[in-house]
Amino acid sequence: MSNPYVPMPAKIESIVIENEARDIKTFNLSLMNDTDKERFSFLPGQFAELSLLGIGECPIGIASSPTEGGCLLFTVKRAGFVTTQLHRAEVGDTIGIRGPFGNTYPLDLMEGKNVLIVGGGFAFTTLRATAKYILEGNNRNRFKDLTIVYGARNPGELIYKHELWEWEKAKDLKIYITVDKGDKGWKRREGFVPTVLKEIAPNSDSAVALVCGPPVMIKFTLPVLLEFGFAPETIFLSLEMRMKCGIGKCGRCNIGHKYVCKDGPVFSYAQLNELPQEY
Ligand SMILES: Cc1cc2nc3c(=O)[nH]c(=O)nc-3n(C[C@H](O)[C@H](O)[C@H](O)COP(=O)(O)OP(=O)(O)OC[C@H]3O[C@@H](n4cnc5c(N)ncnc54)[C@H](O)[C@@H]3O)c2cc1C
Ligand code: FES
Numbered sequence: 001m002s003n004p005y006v007p008m009p010a011k012i013e014s015i016v017i018e019n020e021a022r023d024i025k026t027f028n029l030s031l032m033n034d035t036d037k038e039r040f041s042f043l044p045g046q047f048a049e050l051s052l053l054g055i056g057e058c059p060i061g062i063a064s065s066p067t068e069g070g071c072l073l074f075t076v077k078r079a080g081f082v083t084t085q086l087h088r089a090e091v092g093d094t095i096g097i098r099g100p101f102g103n104t105y106p107l108d109l110m111e112g113k114n115v116l117i118v119g120g121g122f123a124f125t126t127l128r129a130t131a132k133y134i135l136e137g138n139n140r141n142r143f144k145d146l147t148i149v150y151g152a153r154n155p156g157e158l159i160y161k162h163e164l165w166e167w168e169k170a171k172d173l174k175i176y177i178t179v180d181k182g183d184k185g186w187k188r189r190e191g192f193v194p195t196v197l198k199e200i201a202p203n204s205d206s207a208v209a210l211v212c213g214p215p216v217m218i219k220f221t222l223p224v225l226l227e228f229g230f231a232p233e234t235i236f237l238s239l240e241m242r243m244k245c246g247i248g249k250c251g252r253c254n255i256g257h258k259y260v261c262k263d264g265p266v267f268s269y270a271q272l273n274e275l276p277q278e279y
Pocket of ligand 1: 059075083
């Protein structure tokens with residue numbers, strides 16, 4: 001077994017600037033060694049530690065689905081030391097990657113059910129991976145209706161725009177895109193994600209909700225889901241705690257007796273209700 005602390009080399013194949021503020025970039029990486037490629041088996045919801053030699057590393061959710069054939073996407077917001085250096089990296093550069101780590105969205109539980117995805121801002125990354133996974137030809141009939149509610153502060157902050165516009169036209173999902181405040185050219189919805197969610201009145205029968213976004217969005221989204229009859233056991237959230245090892249060894253990311261890196265990052269709302277409110 002390979003040493004989980006040793007990063008695997010990965011080449012940056014392409015970089016997409018996602019937002020107008022230019023502080024969110026999607027990196028498409030390819031693992032450089034064949035053995036690493038074989039070993040790196042993941043599912044939506046998991047994350048990896050991205051690293052730069054002599055700089056440091058940070059946990060980032062895997063934004064692509066394993067069904068996308070070899071492409072490994074990470075969408076990174078420039079937040080501090082490591083992510084700023086990562087944003088300076090260029091196509092062709094080599095960076096380090098450890099993982100995949102953590103658990104996945106509950107794909108087994110979701111099977112045969114309606115799936116509601118609620119996302120806000122750049123936290124949409126692993127939700128995008130989940131949507132891509134569900135929409136893949138062989139997987140699509142394993143799940144019932146797919147509904148996505150996705151919002152950002154303004155049109156310039158929506159990520160994966162081209163895909164969002166394609167999804168609007170697609171027949172095998174329903175997507176509601178909203179911004180807190182539109183600009184001159186904005187013809188779509190305006191309004192906060194929880195308000196839009198209330199308007200569309202999601203059906204909780206045989207349904208699972210996956211939620212990821214800024215804390216304020218989550219705070220106001222959870223009561224709406226409960227109001228429409230989603231049980232806490234059917235609502236899943238992905239947590240972002242500070243991390244070091246990523247593999248449940250250093251104790252940096254614990255909430256009560258759970259390690260977010262190993263037991264999470266995906267937890268049901270029912271599980272979170274049992275934990276100290278540190279997140
Ligand atoms: C499981 C997981 C998945 C993640 N997925 C993504 C992703 O897909 N895209 C992405 O851009 N970011 C993601 N993050 C957050 C990302 O790891 C942090 O932004 C990154 O570690 C910041 O590192 P830095 O060295 O650039 O910033 P630092 O210099 O360490 O910190 C800069 C500032 O950000 C704060 N900060 C740093 N990390 C966190 C955190 N985890 N939570 C709250 N505040 C923090 C610090 O307190 C400081 O104010 C994820 C985190 C986790 C745990
Ligand atoms: S990051 Fe080390 S235990 Fe979770």
